[in-house]
Amino acid sequence: MKSFYKKYHRAKISFKNSFVNEWNAIKSDKAVVSTFLLVGFVILMVYTYIYSKEVITEVPVAIVNQDATKTSRDYIAMLNASEGIKTVSNYSDIQEAKNDYYSKKVMGIVIIPKNFEKNLRSGKQTTIISFSDASNMVFYKKVLVDVTVTTGNFNAGIVVKKEMSKGIPIAYAKQNYVPIQTISTSLFNTSSGYATYIIPILTALIIQLVILMGIGILNGSRKEDKTIHTNFPRLLHKAGAIPVLLAKASLYSLIFAVILPIQIGIIYAIFSIPIRTSLILVYLFSLPYLTSVVFLGIAISSLFKRREDSIVFLVLLSIPSLMLSGLSFPMEGFSSFYQQLAKLLPSTSGITGFIKLTQMKASFSQVLSDWSHLWLLTLVYFILAVITLKVNVRKEKRHTSSL
Amino acid sequence: MKSYLHIAKREFSMLFHNRSMFIFAVILPFISMLFFHTLLDNGVARDLPVAVVDFDNSSISRNIISQLDATPELRVDFKPISQLEGERLIKELKIYGLVIIPKNLGKDLNQGKQVTITNQFNGNLLLPSGLEDKAFKRAIGTISAGVNVQKQLKKGIYIEQAKANFQPITSNNHVLSNPYTNYSYYLNSGFLTLFFQIFVILTTIYCFGNDLKYNKGEKLYSIGKGNVTTILLGKITPYTLWFFLVGLIMYFTMFVIGDFPLNGNKGGVLFSLFLLIITSQAFALLFVSISKSFREALTFGSGFAAISLSFSGITFPVFGMPKVLQWISQLFPFTHFFDFFLDQTQRGIPMYYSMHAITGLVLLTIVPILLGYRKLKKLLINGAFLQRI
Numbered sequence: 054m055k056s057f058y059k060k061y062h063r064a065k066i067s068f069k070n071s072f073v074n075e076w077n078a079i080k081s082d083k084a085v086v087s088t089f090l091l092v093g094f095v096i097l098m099v100y101t102y103i104y105s106k107e108v109i110t111e112v113p114v115a116i117v118n119q120d121a122t123k124t125s126r127d128y129i130a131m132l133n134a135s136e137g138i139k140t141v142s143n144y145s146d147i148q149e150a151k152n153d154y155y156s157k158k159v160m161g162i163v164i165i166p167k168n169f170e171k172n173l174r175s176g177k178q179t180t181i182i183s184f185s186d187a188s189n190m191v192f193y194k195k196v197l198v199d200v201t202v203t204t205g206n207f208n209a210g211i212v213v214k215k216e217m218s219k220g221i222p223i224a225y226a227k228q229n230y231v232p233i234q235t236i237s238t239s240l241f242n243t244s245s246g247y248a249t250y251i252i253p254i255l256t257a258l259i260i261q262l263v264i265l266m267g268i269g270i271l272n273g274s275r276k277e278d279k280t281i282h283t284n285f286p287r288l289l290h291k292a293g294a295i296p297v298l299l300a301k302a303s304l305y306s307l308i309f310a311v312i313l314p315i316q317i318g319i320i321y322a323i324f325s326i327p328i329r330t331s332l333i334l335v336y337l338f339s340l341p342y343l344t345s346v347v348f349l350g351i352a353i354s355s356l357f358k359r360r361e362d363s364i365v366f367l368v369l370l371s372i373p374s375l376m377l378s379g380l381s382f383p384m385e386g387f388s389s390f391y392q393q394l395a396k397l398l399p400s401t402s403g404i405t406g407f408i409k410l411t412q413m414k415a416s417f418s419q420v421l422s423d424w425s426h427l428w429l430l431t432l433v434y435f436i437l438a439v440i441t442l443k444v445n446v447r448k449e450k451r452h453t454s455s456l
Numbered sequence: 457m458k459s460y461l462h463i464a465k466r467e468f469s470m471l472f473h474n475r476s477m478f479i480f481a482v483i484l485p486f487i488s489m490l491f492f493h494t495l496l497d498n499g500v501a502r503d504l505p506v507a508v509v510d511f512d513n514s515s516i517s518r519n520i521i522s523q524l525d526a527t528p529e530l531r532v533d534f535k536p537i538s539q540l541e542g543e544r545l546i547k548e549l550k551i552y553g554l555v556i557i558p559k560n561l562g563k564d565l566n567q568g569k570q571v572t573i574t575n576q577f578n579g580n581l582l583l584p585s586g587l588e589d590k591a592f593k594r595a596i597g598t599i600s601a602g603v604n605v606q607k608q609l610k611k612g613i614y615i616e617q618a619k620a621n622f623q624p625i626t627s628n629n630h631v632l633s634n635p636y637t638n639y640s641y642y643l644n645s646g647f648l649t650l651f652f653q654i655f656v657i658l659t660t661i662y663c664f665g666n667d668l669k670y671n672k673g674e675k676l677y678s679i680g681k682g683n684v685t686t687i688l689l690g691k692i693t694p695y696t697l698w699f700f701l702v703g704l705i706m707y708f709t710m711f712v713i714g715d716f717p718l719n720g721n722k723g724g725v726l727f728s729l730f731l732l733i734i735t736s737q738a739f740a741l742l743f744v745s746i747s748k749s750f751r752e753a754l755t756f757g758s759g760f761a762a763i764s765l766s767f768s769g770i771t772f773p774v775f776g777m778p779k780v781l782q783w784i785s786q787l788f789p790f791t792h793f794f795d796f797f798l799d800q801t802q803r804g805i806p807m808y809y810s811m812h813a814i815t816g817l818v819l820l821t822i823v824p825i826l827l828g829y830r831k832l833k834k835l836l837i838n839g840a841f842l843q844r845i
Binding site: 190358 | 578621
């Protein structure tokens, strides 16, 4: 009993020392503080501002009107009224429109053929030609979707009018024309806004980025100065690494317990990005995310010899982790190798759970699988961190004693 | 000339003998190519899981379900018994959309009444939900048109006329640049060149930082006989050459192995690579000259390179950004490079129309060097950064 108490007491002191030590290291290291502030707030702010308009409207499209009749002008007016595109219609021939497409004044071209009105009146089919540029998917979708939808509506108008001229009531004519109607509703992000989509993902990704960078810089400089064993003297004792690691994990969790509400409270409020959960649930969910990232950070920082190395690697890691999270390009499109690799990154479950909670109004039981996966990762990386820390300290000690 | 060769030789040996250098300039560029090419190997998302709630359970509704399943984009994975259960599946991210077929659909259709099929998709996942909704609308639209045409046929109208009656105007949609809307062509054009840019910037910063962090700047200054231009050229040109080679291999993986569209001027595509390298190096020099420490220079460099992606308009067009950011985006060389690159690979437009981008890149090479030159000279004379960390 006594020996247990002694162990507990030692662990407690070691925990306290490590906590204070790490906090002082963070406080006195300008690089770490600026990483937290810059990446945590400034970068997030800039990104949100970039995407703050949410949707693209009024994409300029060239119209080559070879028909020049009232019906064709009606069609153009209808096209212009659609939200996504703006028609530019003073082109006499295709070459002229092409030149403006080359100089990026217009993002697409629509050609209304000769005899457009005449054919329509005589009941013949006529064809609108559209060109959209898929080198940018956003423009391509706007042009293609708006032209298709407008043509569909214009068609319906013609057919319904024809039916009505036969004496059929409008309601019946409409029903007849579209036997099966479709209604599409977007849940959650109703206007398909880009900021609403990407910013919650980035918030969760930035947690991983900032912690990994912070830990990488700190451990890198400790390695350069060979001070891991003097900073954390009890590392080599039996079970000595546990209080050290727990201290670090709780310190970073506490830091993020402050950062997260500020991010969400200020940036989300300014740019009106919805939050559909309570802070308590966000904290509860973030806990294993933070701990797993902290331990992962300790484990990989042992690979770096110098403090600047970590910055670079981690910046490189951010786009792949975003892709692998499966929220930008669907996970089904990846090979099973990458699907498995994605599971090793805390960000995959971390981002997914964060989005489910804050954007999809999921209950905690619906993020339970992500949550438990993060605890599993915490355990795995904890063990890895213990091993790498001990190896490093041994190396350091051997090195200093040989001097 | 002699001192130039001396420095250049020294740099070449550093490329293969310095560990960090070797990793950034030799290993990681190839890993990044391998990663992005294999990650987006499929290019087009297929078989996205959806759920259908079938309240009708008739042969017609079952036909609709199998038509949805038959689209390349969709795969009907779940048939929940209630809408609530379906919405739960959406929240668990197991499906991208939920299609609801109402009760009496078959009966109503046979009676000539209008019916409504609803699709609820997850707007938080822009790309897959967009594909899902498009596929849904197209599949149901086709079925609906089929019903309409069938009705007309029963009245004895000839099929061609029935089609024309249903659709007086058809549209012939041409998709330029990337006709298969392959996401690998779209995203990897950005990712690969962006990572290439990051490596150029970082390697350049490393090659100066290594000397300046360990107080070797003075030595360099004496080898170069005090001529800063010689030192800069000696240090930088070996990497310009090296990265041009790496860039050629990157192009090989894109256009030969990956079969990316290459519709434009091939010389222009090579020229864009060269301009990207030298403008990135110019910016790296600027970052070295304004930083107090090696670490700071690296932070500037990697931050600048990473944020270039968003400013280039690949994810969200520059056109849709606030005005101020539209101006700022012009300060990023990657924005101009990406324009130039897309012009000459996918869009395939005459070189004349890329002059704007070329001018931008050339200016963004000269200006950073002019801005950083004097400070850089001072730094080399001092021999080290102001701060070690």
